[in-house]
Amino acid sequence: MQLSFKLNGSATQWEDVYPGENLLEVLRRHDCWEVKGNNCTNGECGACTILLDGIPVPSCTVFAARVEGRNVDTIRLLGDPDHLHPLQQAFLRHGAVQCGYCIPGMLLSAHALLVRNPHPNRDEIQQSLSGHLCRCTGYLQQIEAIEEMARLPEGAE
Amino acid sequence: MVSRTVVGQSVDKLDGPALVTGQAVYTDDFSLPGMLFGKILWSSRAHARIRAIDTFAAERLPGIRLILHHGNVPRVAYTTAGQGFPEPSPYDSFIFDRKVRFVGDRVAAVFADNLIAAQEAVDLIRVEYEDLPAIFQPEEATQPNAPIIHDEEEIRGAFDPGHNLVSHLDLKIGDVEQSLAQATYQAEGTWITQFAQHVPMETHIVITYLDEWSRLVVRSSTQVPFHARRIISRLLDLPIQKVRVIKPRVGGGFGGKQEILLEDLCALATLRTRRPARIELSRKEEFVSARLMHPMKIQVRLGADSGGQLQAMEMRVLANTGAYGTHGSTVFFNTGSKTLPLYNKASHVRFVGDVVYTNLPVPGAYRGYGATEGYFALECAMDQLAAKMGMDPLLLRRKNHIREGETSPIFIKLGEGREGVDQTVQSCGLDRCIELGMKAFKWDEKRKNPRRIGSDRARGVGMSILMQGSSIPRVDMAAANLRMAEDGSFHLFLGATDIGTGSDTILAQIAAETIGLPTQRFTVHSSDTDFSPFDKGAYASSTTYLSGQAVYKAALAVRKQILGVAGLWFHVEPSTLEICQGVVFNRQGARLTLEEIGYRSYYLADQQQIEASASALSQASPPPFSAHFAEVEIDLETGIVRPLDYVVAVDCGVAINPELARGQVLGSLINGIGFALSEELLFSSRGVALNPNFLDYKILTSLDLPRIEIIPVETNEPTGPYGAKSIGEICINGPLPTLANAIFDATGIQMKEAPFTAERVWRALKRNE
Amino acid sequence: MQPNITDYLQPKSLPEAIALMATYSGRAALVGGGLDLSWRPRQEIQILIGLDRIPLSYIEWRPEGLVIGAGTTLRELADSNGGSYLNGLFGRILDRIATPLLRGMITVGGALARAYPWSDLLPIFLGCQAHITLFDGQDHTIPLESFYQGSFRQLLKRSIIRELCLPTHHQSIAAYQRFGRLQIDIPLLNQFSRLTLVEEQIEKASLWLGARPGFPVRLSEVEAVLLGKPLNQVTIGAAVSVLSPSLVGADFRLSKEYRHNLATVFLRRNLTEIWSQHATII
């Protein structure tokens, strides 16, 4: 099966996609190692989160065929190691990253929140992270990092 | 005191930029041509002999390359525990055995061209079992006619396998019975902890392959690369020289990866097929067939005089180590050795207990390492005692806790499955932890508040105090190698194993401080057994304290070499020179950059490699200390417990990196609150796990947090690098007793079985009506 | 990867989808959010029929009430003005279902068709006397309650859910309680109560108990006690006292006894909540 979609803004066409595959499997098979996960495969840990037309969803629960013609964004959307996005810098500053396994997913949820609502309150921030399990940090660090972003003037993200 | 520029700063994690951008840094972010995918067939029986394994149909599926089972692998007794040699855990495991001992035990492994074929083949393997009677209750394990779980001839190191005993100890100091009888006040109870899992977000995964010299390369998500290398070598009869273990970034360990669980199978597959091989555990497999926390029943008896001075303490432990004894005796010893010295005023102490086999999944090392269970019992018993005396529980602790300059007889009597090492506490900020914690928490004020809120709610406050250790004295060794490049940057080679804790960064900070330049100039390599010097790995709260000492020594030596080169250049005594921000200054203020020194020593004059290796052997295990405070609200009609406020004050010596130290506190705290409220692996009457998934094994999310305040209390540990002690484990021990004590304060009920689920609390409330 | 699946078809209209269901009868499954098949793969399924290309994602306020297309995700629903249904209670309930990530996946049609006994939505939809529109070549609109009373799984083999209509109930006040082990959890017991009060008398009552752990049941005996009475402490006490323990059961998560306690507490709290809301309206 062929799959055409936009991956991080670039038109992408993959020929060897199986109809029974989920998006996580297809992405990792094509070396998109930035999408972590594949261990709960049930939408419950959030590690494999991507943005589908801007909405954060667990890629392990999305049949790959469903993204035909749509926009898929991974953490590459934000920045690269030499040009970190301010949200990524805020995560680092607040100690929000320990093992880092949950982080790409969390960043995408946080980013999606801030795009929709540049000044979320604490409740909204906690809600937006609640689909992501993190065993290292205690969540407070990410919450504080996003709060810092929420205090920035409009458009600064 | 010299002012510090790097130590004590919250330097960003060196691996941070890679992690926040999702670089391919974990074991699985990697693929090799021709890689085989492995799947394991797990036992469906709790206790059975394998009469026959029929792989005929499985082998005939297309793409199946290898099927391993007890009939075609070496039979070597070993322990999966990644501990120093000789391991204190019993040799009671085999790659595959003729017997299975729990539902989820290994039976066979299939390696195939793809995962689907491997899984199909696993489903086609027919196993003929002869069921044996099984033990699910630890009390039954030592009954006279109990089935023997380990009846293999080769078993070594278990206390009495014929009676399912992995370990037994009866340690007596003074006369507890008599002292208890004479005590004005007594407290007594039995506290029970559950099967809990580490739940690392990255499950166990291993990829193996042969390098161009036909050496075995093992890429593993492990906390113990060097122990893994040694154990694989012994199991597969392969010289250590032929094995290389690489630890990429690890997606969380918490003790669960201090185990050799998959390396042997992948290695066998690669050696036999000469193809790369990979096994990754699914979430369900991680819950059932990786490792857990030891469920314990702990009876504590305390006796105090009329003034509240503790006279006698007794702790009786029954620990369930499941089907295998990995970490069994050491975790049990720690239950006493990390808790009882906290109250060193009691002159009569008894610590007695058994560690038993059962036909349930296998506990191993878990952050806290036995102290978690011990503190639950001890600190709840302390509150019972305080209640009987009508004394503020905080005051009772103040009267009794250990202080700087003091020791405890337990230190020398109880070590890691054997005798310990004598030590005097040289740094203790516990009184300040209690003082600052109670102020921030508003302890006195909150205790005056009414307990009842409306008709159906109650609030209460509780506290506990804790200590842990830093490394295993006279056992643990760590080494570091530091090498300067010609541009004045450094490569720091570590056997120390960063599993997400940030130890790479912390150790680079220690080196940077010692030499006198910014942390960003360091590239840290951890760990690769081909290139890293030995380090026992990430466990026992030892990395900052012990590996830090090795790095400090290596950095001092490198600094000396740098100053030596600079001294030749300036024609002065090296001791007259200073290094600041990567520049050497002489007394006249002339400057020499490290780059100039690097080029000179590489290419120009008196050529030499500026580099040093150093190792450190732990001599003591200085305890970090902590005081925890919590307020909870209980819905009296449903039993739902909600933590409202949580304050932690913690003394880890000097925090090399305060933000990372805070991260360790928060992470362990949230995990500990999970133990207290919800985490528990449940089993059917046949020993089948009922909830090995996130739907039913509940860990906290961002919506479950109380208000949290963390107060660092600095002390200076003279034996630690720049005054540092450990911080990685201690705080996981706090929430069980702290929240239980808060529930006790609110309702008058002591919750003695964890977790304090709504239904359990509701039942306790009803019983009390 | 589900190796048994050989085709993923994407029809553009309901008739086209129905034709495909007929052609591949027995080995095809519809995909709304697709969560169920990713969770519990089914060996017999070879063909997936995705509903994404069919315009089924819409939320409209019509004279008869709030109409929700079957393809609407819970996230879309919560973000729309649909959340204001039941004076905003509906929106607050949506915010507690699964996780934000899963709410971006779960479709109303999928939730209705799968009908998990522990669903958050079913007691609310049933308690609001929703109507469901099914398409099997033609549209059929029936009360949701009768849909579930019939053999709905058979019906769904040859029809597709088009939409759900939640009627507007003037003067009615609702309350909802769910029990989870932590904030994020499936409900292990839930109770939805909706009363219509006319001149201080309870004129209509619609009370449902779900995640018992069985399929939601209507609390008819409790309703009978309430009807025609004024809403006060005495009535609430009488209502709660007839809640039969036989309505709840045990699983490894909760005992029967505890579930019964929860049901009692939730019912009392919901009725009390409605009482106090009613008081503030007057």
Ligand SMILES: Cc1cc2nc3c(=O)[nH]c(=O)nc-3n(C[C@H](O)[C@H](O)[C@H](O)COP(=O)(O)OP(=O)(O)OC[C@H]3O[C@@H](n4cnc5c(N)ncnc54)[C@H](O)[C@@H]3O)c2cc1C
């Ligand atoms: C981890 C997790 C947690 C959850 N937590 C909650 C919770 O807290 N509360 C709650 O209420 N629910 C919860 N859900 C359940 C969720 O509501 C159901 O899984 C829901 O059925 C999924 O919707 P879907 O759109 O993905 O369905 P799908 O998987 O797409 O479909 C489900 C079934 O419905 C059929 N179907 C789909 N659309 C239609 C249609 N238009 N017409 C006819 N048949 C159709 C499909 O063929 C399939 O058989 C949870 C689910 C998961 C995975």
Ligand code: FES
């Ligand atoms: S792997 Fe996708 S949510 Fe866990």
Ligand code: FES
């Ligand atoms: S940082 Fe390790 S799981 Fe979140």
